[in-house]
Amino acid sequence: MRTQVGIIGSGPAGLLLARLLHHQGIDTVILESRSREYVAGRIRAGVIEQGMADLLREAGAGERMDREGLIHAGINIAFDERLERIDFPRHTNGKVVMIYGQTEITHDLMKAHIDEAACIVHYESPAMRVEGFDTETPRIVYEQHGEQKELVCDFVAGCDGFHGIARKSIPADKIKTFQRTYPFGWLGILSDVPPVREELIYANHERGFALCSMRSHTRSRYYIQCEIDDKVENWSDDAFWDELRRRLPPEAAENVTPGPRLEMGITPLHSFVAEPLRFGRLFLAGDAGHIVPPTGAKGLNLAASDIYYLSRALIAFYKEHRTDLLDRYSDAALRRVWKAVRFSWWYTSLLHRLDGDPLSRRLQISEMDYLTGSEAGRTVLAENYVGLPYEKFE
Ligand code: FAD
Ligand code: DHB
Numbered sequence: 001m002r003t004q005v006g007i008i009g010s011g012p013a014g015l016l017l018a019r020l021l022h023h024q025g026i027d028t029v030i031l032e033s034r035s036r037e038y039v040a041g042r043i044r045a046g047v048i049e050q051g052m053a054d055l056l057r058e059a060g061a062g063e064r065m066d067r068e069g070l071i072h073a074g075i076n077i078a079f080d081e082r083l084e085r086i087d088f089p090r091h092t093n094g095k096v097v098m099i100y101g102q103t104e105i106t107h108d109l110m111k112a113h114i115d116e117a118a119c120i121v122h123y124e125s126p127a128m129r130v131e132g133f134d135t136e137t138p139r140i141v142y143e144q145h146g147e148q149k150e151l152v153c154d155f156v157a158g159c160d161g162f163h164g165i166a167r168k169s170i171p172a173d174k175i176k177t178f179q180r181t182y183p184f185g186w187l188g189i190l191s192d193v194p195p196v197r198e199e200l201i202y203a204n205h206e207r208g209f210a211l212c213s214m215r216s217h218t219r220s221r222y223y224i225q226c227e228i229d230d231k232v233e234n235w236s237d238d239a240f241w242d243e244l245r246r247r248l249p250p251e252a253a254e255n256v257t258p259g260p261r262l263e264m265g266i267t268p269l270h271s272f273v274a275e276p277l278r279f280g281r282l283f284l285a286g287d288a289g290h291i292v293p294p295t296g297a298k299g300l301n302l303a304a305s306d307i308y309y310l311s312r313a314l315i316a317f318y319k320e321h322r323t324d325l326l327d328r329y330s331d332a333a334l335r336r337v338w339k340a341v342r343f344s345w346w347y348t349s350l351l352h353r354l355d356g357d358p359l360s361r362r363l364q365i366s367e368m369d370y371l372t373g374s375e376a377g378r379t380v381l382a383e384n385y386v387g388l389p390y391e392k393f394e
Contacts, residue, residue: 003029003120005314006140006153008127009160010039012102013286013303015109017157019059020311022119026318029151031142033126033160036114040107043190043263046213046221047072047200047297048098048105049387052304061108069100070216075385077372078203078249079365084372085199091375091382101215102300130156130169133282154281155314159303161287162272170279180345182269182293184208184352187226189240193259195220196252202295203247204364208353209295210247220257223267223294225352232264240264269293269348271341276330277306283329285310290337292344295351301387302340306333312393325393332391343384 005021007014010032018028032039048056048069056062073096074087088096113119125144132138133156140151158166167175186209195214203210208225215221222244241258248256272291277284286303309332313325350367354360371377 001029001149002152003027004154004318005157006031006138006151006155007157007159008130008140008166009158009164009286009288010110010121010123011159011161011286011303012105012109012300013288013307014157014159015106015113016055016059016304016307017159017285017311018119018121019061019109019113020055020307021314022113022117023058023060024315024319026314028119030121031125031127031140031151032121032123034123036110036121036123039123040103040110042103042106043265044102045294045297045300046099046101046215047301048100049301049304050095050097051308051387051390052301053098055304055308056105056108059109059112061105061112064104064108065098065100068104068216069098070214071096072099072199074199076197076199076201077368077381078201078205078252079368081249083201083249083252084368086372086378086382086385088382088386091379092386095386097386099214105300127160127165129165130158130282133169134280136281138281156282157310158282158284158288159286162291164288166282166288167274167284169282174279176275177272178275179270179272182348182352183228185226185228185230185269186211186223186267186294187230187232187235187240188221188223188263188265188267189237189261190215190219190221190263191259191261192218193220193257194218196248196255196257201248201252202351203249203252204351204368205247206353206361207243207247209351210244211295212244212248212252226266228268230266232266235264237261267294269295271345273334273337273341275334277333278326278330283310285333289333290341292341293348294344295348296340296344296385298340298344302337305336305390308390309333309393316394328393332393335391336388339384339388347384
């Protein structure tokens, strides 16, 4: 089998890239190790920056988001008994974020790409390795129905997430990695109950971090900091709701409506960056190249900004025979990645119970008091949260 751009992974990064290239008449084949139902059912992120929302529109998959997504013009930060609102438009020249689940985005991209445009995604076809990425005809070796096959490409996009094989196909002396694992996790619940408040609440409590988010006016998403080795089996629905209430200021706690779980899961927290993101004709994008702790809601949005740069570089190659943007991809994508890695690390450190040391907590409270009491502090938080601008890339 042969294609122009072979894409490994049909998460948001792979699907978005395939859509943007298809609009320019560039052929792709996506190889995905899981089934379509499994990929469609994964519950993950929920906050979309404007840059990503614009890319989804460009990809022809933004219509339902624009109809059903919730526009949020601020977030709330809770500490001690205080609740402070950060106003985004005021501090960022009018920017806002969109609340729209990754599950819905994946659904919309699949519908546009597979059901409407009849483009090719091979599910249950795990890639095993990438060969010849330093030649003009890189190949993806993959498995399908128990047989080993080969996809020959002009370029390979490794969009196969943190545990994928694209990054692992690179010899160790050609790649540098940076990583940290945080000593706690997040326990998340999804439930068909109305949200506590119209906008998200990020709470620093001495018992640990809590986040009140949502998917709609009738579906809530909550997270609480948990032990790194905690298990979902340790938590009844009632225990979750009780612990969430304890960590919120009274005016928010009173408004928690408990309900049965649609889903409950534990997420570990990591920072990870691979450098560079380009190896000859193999490009890494999204979680395949970097991971952030979820506190700043940046993981999904970084996958989109990588695809912004990569799609433009590939389009310039096919339309104008230019290779300069392919050469600049890794540096441009990584500049934005590192800023989000820094923000996510800082925001995580500000909001979580770190070591139980009273001095650490007093320093956090003092920093939040400073941030919310200063226009400059509020601007720092707002402009990072809504998403730093994409670099001009043409
Ligand atoms: P993925 O979505 O991971 O997609 C990669 C795809 O590649 C998958 O479909 C996988 O099955 C496939 N694949 C893997 N290996 C192979 C192979 N060998 N061959 C073929 N296919 C392969 N971000 C936030 O901003 N907020 C959150 O609340 C949040 N919660 C998260 C919770 C969890 C449990 C996880 C894992 C991530 C979470 N994230 C969150 C991060 C966000 O979901 C990711 O950053 C985003 O999914 C990245 O998209 P991606 O397309 O790069 O990778
Ligand atoms: C959600 C997840 C996040 O990590 C975050 O910072 C905000 C919202 C969510 O799943 O809704």
